[in-house]
Amino acid sequence: MLVIRNFSKSYGDQLILALSEVKFTQGVYWVKGQNGSGKTTFFKSLAGLHPCQGTIRFEGGPDLHGQPVAYRKKVNYSEAEPLYPGFLTPKDLFKFVGKAKGASAAQLQSLVEAFGISAYYEKPCETHSSGMLKKVSLALAFLGAPELIILDEPLITLDGAARNILLHLMEERVSKAGVTFLVSSHQVLESELLPVNGIYTVENKTLTPG
Numbered sequence: 001m002l003v004i005r006n007f008s009k010s011y012g013d014q015l016i017l018a019l020s021e022v023k024f025t026q027g028v029y030w031v032k033g034q035n036g037s038g039k040t041t042f043f044k045s046l047a048g049l050h051p052c053q054g055t056i057r058f059e060g061g062p063d064l065h066g067q068p069v070a071y072r073k074k075v076n077y078s079e080a081e082p083l084y085p086g087f088l089t090p091k092d093l094f095k096f097v098g099k100a101k102g103a104s105a106a107q108l109q110s111l112v113e114a115f116g117i118s119a120y121y122e123k124p125c126e127t128h129s130s131g132m133l134k135k136v137s138l139a140l141a142f143l144g145a146p147e148l149i150i151l152d153e154p155l156i157t158l159d160g161a162a163r164n165i166l167l168h169l170m171e172e173r174v175s176k177a178g179v180t181f182l183v184s185s186h187q188v189l190e191s192e193l194l195p196v197n198g199i200y201t202v203e204n205k206t207l208t209p210g
Helices: 039-046 068-073 090-101 105-114 130-140 160-177
Strands: 002-011 014-024 027-032 053-058 075-078 148-152 180-184 198-203 206-209
Touching (some): 002 039, 014 039, 014 198, 014 206, 027 160, 039 075, 039 148, 039 180, 075 130, 160 180
Parallel strands (some): 027 180, 148 180
Antiparallel strands (some): 002 014, 002 053, 198 206
16 A cells, blocks of 8 residues: 655645645556646656655555665656657666566566567667557566556557557556556546546646545
């Protein structure tokens, strides 16, 4: 369970988002909101990529501000529009992130095959389309044994086959590993394969159920 208390994020004197308390248990949570509402800022704060105020911790586990390295190892994040240094290849990224997350070679290979990355695995990212980069980003988000996986607009530029693979992997991680997913999407997320446990909306500089 991820516990968030007295969270706030500001840029200078401008408050972006604040909330008193929210708890996310095992399952899938759909975080909705208009462009510019603060969804991505919220996600990046939870992933430890943006500084923020408040308590963010795993129940019985590490705290973002108290044990930042241990916390980040339990959190994986996929950006809405991933951008990597052009000279790097997916192989480079998988080796680097895989080592940081403690992923096995077998896990790396299975994710590369599942998302159909093999054909361009050793080609520079500067030669890849946005759809190809999206698959790389999503595959990286499943490396290791995270307790929280954050997916920002995961369905953008994703074909039908890759979408089904993503939903299947999410369902598997929820049911077998007890993972929590926070997902933003302007497209309908819920399906027969992957029920949504809760919906939250980012608006008026806070996060509310529904």
